Structures are given as C-alpha cells and as structure tokens.
Amino acid sequence: MTAKSRLAPLKGSTIPRLELAGVLEAVRLDKLLQEELEMDLEESLYWTDSTIVLWYLQNTEKRFQTYVANRVAKILEHTTATQWSYVPTSENPRDDASRGMTAEDLVNDERWNKGPGFLYQDRSNWPRQPAFNCAKLEKMAKVKPSLVVYVINTEDYMGKLISYYSWHRIKKAVAWFLRLHQMLRKKSYQRGPLVADELRTAEEAIIRHAKKMLLDDKNTRLGILNPKKSASGLLLVGGRLTNSKHEDCTKHQLILPSEHLVSKFMVDDFHPRAGHAGVEYILADTRRRYWIFKGRKLVKKIVHQCITCRKLRGKAEVQQMASLPESRVTPFEPPFIRVGVDYFAPFMVKRALSQVKRYGCIFTCLSIRAVHIEVAHTLDTDSY
Ligand SMILES: [Zn+2]
Structure with a gap:
C-alpha cells in the first residue's frame, strides 16, 4: 500500500542508531495508516533485520544513552516488543528501496510487490530471531568513535589558558607563547630565559584580553573613573592626580574587570x-598599579x-567548664564564711635601718565578691 525510505544524515551517525531511526519511521507510518485508512485494522506486525534494535526493544535491564532511550520509548509507546519480529537481511525488501532498482526490475520484482516469501507460510515457519543477549547488546550499543576532534573556540583560547594558572605562571606561559609567536612569524626574537621586557609584554597581553570583558560588561560604569588610553591601548584611570609627583603607574592605574580570572589571580598574588593582611591593606596595595572594579568585594x-x-x-576555643561547687552558689550566708586564699608579692619594706620582705595575703569570699587583704610577715604557717 505504501512505502517510505529516508536518506541517512550526512553527519556521522552509527549503524544501530540509523536502524533505530528506521524502525521509528515504520511506527510512524503505521500510525498514519491506522488513522487515514477508513478500515478496522486488527493487529500490526513489524519486521526488522536489525538484531540490536530488537534487543533494544526487549531490554528491561540496561539503561541507554539519551538518544537511544528517547527513541525506544517512542516506539514502545505505540507498540509492544512482541509485535516485532526478525527478518533475515536476504529476505528484507527494504534493500530494494534503499539501494535502488531499475523500473523494469521493480515491476518484475516479486519480493517488493508481495513481500518476503515466508509471509505466505504458517507462523511456525517464520524466521526465528536471535535470542536476547544482554551482555552482547551492551557491547554492541557502546559504539566508540574512532576519532575525537576537539574544537577550540579561538575567541576564548586565552580564557581557557588563563584558567589553568596563577598570576605569575600565566605571565610566564603567555610570555613563552608570545615568543613562539615571534619565532613562527620569523621575526627576530629573544633567546635564552625570559627577560623582564617579555614578562611586561605578556602582562599587557593578558590585561588587553581582560579589557574586552570590561567593555562588554554593561554593568561596569567606566565613566566614573574618567578613563584614558595608554600608549599601548590599555585603559587607565584618569583621576585628578596628573600633577602629583607619584609614579605614573600609581596615578593612572590599569583598569581590570571585577569578574575576570586575571583580577582574581592578581589579588591572589598580592x-x-x-x-595575609586585611582587606583594606590589600586593596590599597593592588591600587598602586591596578584598579579592579568592585575590588573590595x-x-x-x-x-x-x-x-x-x-x-x-x-x-580560640573555650573550655567547657564544670558546674560550680556548692560553696560558690549557697546564698544568704554572711561574707567570708567560705574563702579562697592566695599570697602575692614580696614587697620590700623598710624596717629600722634594714629592708625586709613582706607579703600580701588575700582572702576572697566564695559566694560574694568580697575581698580582704592582710600582711603576712613571713611565709611560714605561724605567720599565716
Ligand atoms: Zn590569607
């Protein structure tokens, strides 16, 4: 009555996935026929030569990747696994549609017009499908790509590079990178270890990269800083200190965006x-060269x-103290009923022509904070 074939997409799709898509197409076609034919249809039977698709439909144990799971769910919404049977590839008329044939062949072709021969036989003679094998299904479903291509967005290679480093290391990395750049362009370049000039250029390159974000961010109110451009095209704070005798880099700091990793590295470095000084100190320290937006935050x-x-x-943690003894918490007693005693000093006291030691003896009432002090002439018991 009707047939439908579709072209495989150009973008790489695996064979099992294509087969699954084909099976889904059959389900859609059946739906269409059931709706449009004004006849009562009893049962739909489906055939496929793809063992893996049949197993997908029979599977109840494993979970598949989203692509497969979504399509299996759609197929099973409309059909049950028992409606699906296996047809050997040699008897499948599908190939006539997908591989193409001449008009003459099509007219004379028995299989295309009448379907595979086994349909005219008893159901018991129909081809048997390979038994469900969960382990094999899992193995077949995991089709590994043979080639992985990483696409790097060249716009953001700096952002990517930066995220791996700290401030000092990123400067060195970019400096080497720039030297390589010079080498590849066959310009004259520095040899040996990195020099200070190269690090400075690298720093500028990084800040230039951060500048893009600064200009893109609509929330950054650059205007309040009265910015101006440096000789190398970086943004500087304008401010009112032009006539001051400070260094130029302190009067006109480089502006950095608040959210950028570079700003974070900078503070991490300072x-x-x-x-590990306080917030204000570190902020003041960074402002000797850089002005980070929302820096305090x-x-x-x-x-x-x-x-x-x-x-x-x-x-510091505080020790958990035990309950106070009874003597400390008994009220309504005269003071000094229970006391604590301690000695302090010695003090040198003048007596006649010599000096002698005298001690203080302090009595503290345990229930109220009353204190009484006596002089102890010596440290022995009699004196006490
Ligand atoms: Zn710290």
Missing part, C-alpha cells in the same frame, strides 16, 4: 605577599576563602 571574597587568614583570625 594577598600572601602582603602577609573581590578582595573580601579571597580573604574570606584563604585558609591561612582563617587560621590567623580564628577565635
């Missing part, structure tokens, strides 16, 4: 060098996360 966050700072500013 923080331990400042001996960032510094606070980093100080809060720093384990050394936590240890330094941590509160």
Whole structure:
C-alpha cells in the first residue's frame, strides 16, 4: 500500500542508531495508516533485520544513552516488543528501496510487490530471531568513535589558558607563547630565559584580553573613573592626580574587570605577599598599579576563602567548664564564711635601718565578691 525510505544524515551517525531511526519511521507510518485508512485494522506486525534494535526493544535491564532511550520509548509507546519480529537481511525488501532498482526490475520484482516469501507460510515457519543477549547488546550499543576532534573556540583560547594558572605562571606561559609567536612569524626574537621586557609584554597581553570583558560588561560604569588610553591601548584611570609627583603607574592605574580570572589571580598574588593582611591593606596595595572594579568585594571574597587568614583570625576555643561547687552558689550566708586564699608579692619594706620582705595575703569570699587583704610577715604557717 505504501512505502517510505529516508536518506541517512550526512553527519556521522552509527549503524544501530540509523536502524533505530528506521524502525521509528515504520511506527510512524503505521500510525498514519491506522488513522487515514477508513478500515478496522486488527493487529500490526513489524519486521526488522536489525538484531540490536530488537534487543533494544526487549531490554528491561540496561539503561541507554539519551538518544537511544528517547527513541525506544517512542516506539514502545505505540507498540509492544512482541509485535516485532526478525527478518533475515536476504529476505528484507527494504534493500530494494534503499539501494535502488531499475523500473523494469521493480515491476518484475516479486519480493517488493508481495513481500518476503515466508509471509505466505504458517507462523511456525517464520524466521526465528536471535535470542536476547544482554551482555552482547551492551557491547554492541557502546559504539566508540574512532576519532575525537576537539574544537577550540579561538575567541576564548586565552580564557581557557588563563584558567589553568596563577598570576605569575600565566605571565610566564603567555610570555613563552608570545615568543613562539615571534619565532613562527620569523621575526627576530629573544633567546635564552625570559627577560623582564617579555614578562611586561605578556602582562599587557593578558590585561588587553581582560579589557574586552570590561567593555562588554554593561554593568561596569567606566565613566566614573574618567578613563584614558595608554600608549599601548590599555585603559587607565584618569583621576585628578596628573600633577602629583607619584609614579605614573600609581596615578593612572590599569583598569581590570571585577569578574575576570586575571583580577582574581592578581589579588591572589598580592594577598600572601602582603602577609595575609586585611582587606583594606590589600586593596590599597593592588591600587598602586591596578584598579579592579568592585575590588573590595573581590578582595573580601579571597580573604574570606584563604585558609591561612582563617587560621590567623580564628577565635580560640573555650573550655567547657564544670558546674560550680556548692560553696560558690549557697546564698544568704554572711561574707567570708567560705574563702579562697592566695599570697602575692614580696614587697620590700623598710624596717629600722634594714629592708625586709613582706607579703600580701588575700582572702576572697566564695559566694560574694568580697575581698580582704592582710600582711603576712613571713611565709611560714605561724605567720599565716
Ligand atoms: Zn590569607
């Protein structure tokens, strides 16, 4: 009555997936026929030559990747696993549609017009499908791609690179990178270890990368800083200190965005060098060269996360004290009924022409805070 074939998508899809898509197509076609034919249909029977698809439908144990699971669910919404049977590839008329044939062949072809021969025989003679094998299914379903291609978005290679490093290391990494760049462009380049100039250029390159984010972020109110451009095209704080005798980098700091990893690295770098000092100190320290947007918030966050700072500013634990003894908590007694005693000093006291030692003896009432002090002439028991 009707037939339908579809082209396989150009983008790589595995054979089992294509077969599954084909089976889903059969289900859709059946749905269409049932709706459009004004006849009562009793039962739909489906055949496929794909063992793996049949097993997918029979499987109740394993979970599949989302692609497979979604399609299996759709198929089973409309049919049950028992409606599906196996047809050997040699008897499957599907190939006539997918491989194509001449008009003459099509007219004369028995299989295309009448279906596979076994349909005219008793059901017991129909081809048997391979027994369900869960382990094999799992093995077959895991089709590994033979080639993995990583696509790197060249726009954000810097962001990716940066996320692996700390401030100092990223500077070195970018410096080497820039040297390689010079080498590849066959320009004259520095040999041997990195030099300070190269690190400075690398730092500029990193900050230039961060600048993009600064300009893209609509929430950053650059205007309040009265910014200006440096000779190398970086954004600097304008401010009102132009006539001051400070260094230029302090008067006109480089502007950095608040959310960027570079700003975080910068504070991470300043923080331990400042001996894990407080937020304001670190902020002032960074502002000798850089102006980070919402810098205080960032510094606070980093100080809060720093384990050394936590240890330094941590509160000492307090011992849990036992209950007070009865003598300390009995009310309505005259003072000094129960006392604690201690000695203190000695003090040197002048007596006639010599100096002698005298001690203080302090009596503390245990129930109220009354104190009484006596002089102890010596440390022996009689004197006490
Ligand atoms: Zn710290």
